[in-house]
Amino acid sequence: xxxxxxxxxxxxxxSAKAGTQHFWHQRVTAxxxxxxxxxxxxxxxxNLGDGYDAVRAAYAHPINAIVAIAFLATAWLHFFQGIQVVxxxxxxxxxxxxxxxxMRLLAALFALVGVFAILKIALGA
Amino acid sequence: xxxxxxxDRPLSPHLQIYKWPLNMAMxxxxxxxxxxxxxxxxxxxxxxxxxxxxxxxxxxxNAVMTSWFGDLALFLSLIAIWFHYVNGIRHLVWDTxxxxxxxxxxxxxxxxLISAAILVVITIVVA
Numbered sequence: 001x002x003x004x005x006x007x008x009x010x011x012x013x014x015s016a017k018a019g020t021q022h023f024w025h026q027r028v029t030a031x032x033x034x035x036x037x038x039x040x041x042x043x044x045x046x047n048l049g050d051g052y053d054a055v056r057a058a059y060a061h062p063i064n065a066i067v068a069i070a071f072l073a074t075a076w077l078h079f080f081q082g083i084q085v086v087x088x089x090x091x092x093x094x095x096x097x098x099x100x101x102x103m104r105l106l107a108a109l110f111a112l113v114g115v116f117a118i119l120k121i122a123l124g125a
Numbered sequence: 126x127x128x129x130x131x132x133d134r135p136l137s138p139h140l141q142i143y144k145w146p147l148n149m150a151m152x153x154x155x156x157x158x159x160x161x162x163x164x165x166x167x168x169x170x171x172x173x174x175x176x177x178x179x180x181x182x183x184x185x186x187n188a189v190m191t192s193w194f195g196d197l198a199l200f201l202s203l204i205a206i207w208f209h210y211v212n213g214i215r216h217l218v219w220d221t222x223x224x225x226x227x228x229x230x231x232x233x234x235x236x237x238l239i240s241a242a243i244l245v246v247i248t249i250v251v252a
Contacts, residue, residue: 083159113173114173
């Protein structure tokens with residue numbers, strides 16, 4: 001017979017850590033992308049195939065630059081949020097941890113590269 | 126009691142047995158397109174890096190993006206992103222607790238597929 005209380009027995013064992021935070025943040029980036037995808041994709045598709053000078057000039061324009069930065073940063077974050085859920089569903093054990101960390105680092109790296117590239121173009125450096 | 130016959134029992138029917146309802150296919154497609162768009166993201170980010178670096182580097186990246194391989198990859202990505210976009214809207218609606226009925230789910234699925242196709246055509250026409 002144990003004198004430990006029910007609460008003490010359950011404490012620290014359940015989920016209830018970050019709760020619904022991940023789910024919630026993924027919805028927020030999804031809603032942002034609802035606007036950003038069309039705002040990014042049409043100018044991008046329009047400019048793709050043009051020469052260096054024309055494309056450079058297009059993305060030096062503040063509106064195109066701001067949209068592209070917002071899109072790339074949000075899309076990479078949303079990608080990480082989504083791929084984390086997929087990994088959690090199909091991969092278990094140590095590999096799960098390795099893949100999630102690798103994906104987080106890769107998504108952060110690509111977001112950084114994209115944002116830096118467009119800033120450089122827009123600020124004319 | 127523990128089952129002594131473990132491992133030798135008939136399995137319950139699994140994925141390959143069922144006739145796939147539309148929504149089941151769209152659900153897995155949502156994940157496949159989402160993961161696949163990560164590859165598109167790498168291509169597009171690399172293209173912007175090249176654009177920021179030099180005309181010569183841009184020439185290389187742009188040649189890849191406008192080659193037959195690039196055209197195919199971007200065409201598939203275009204289908205993927207609009208499908209994921211439209212299906213994502215369905216998910217956001219479901220998140221509010223609405224439109225879960227069997228008929229409504231099928232209906233929104235068909236409307237979603239048609240809308241995604243229209244968006245693909247519009248993007249190609251505008252570009």
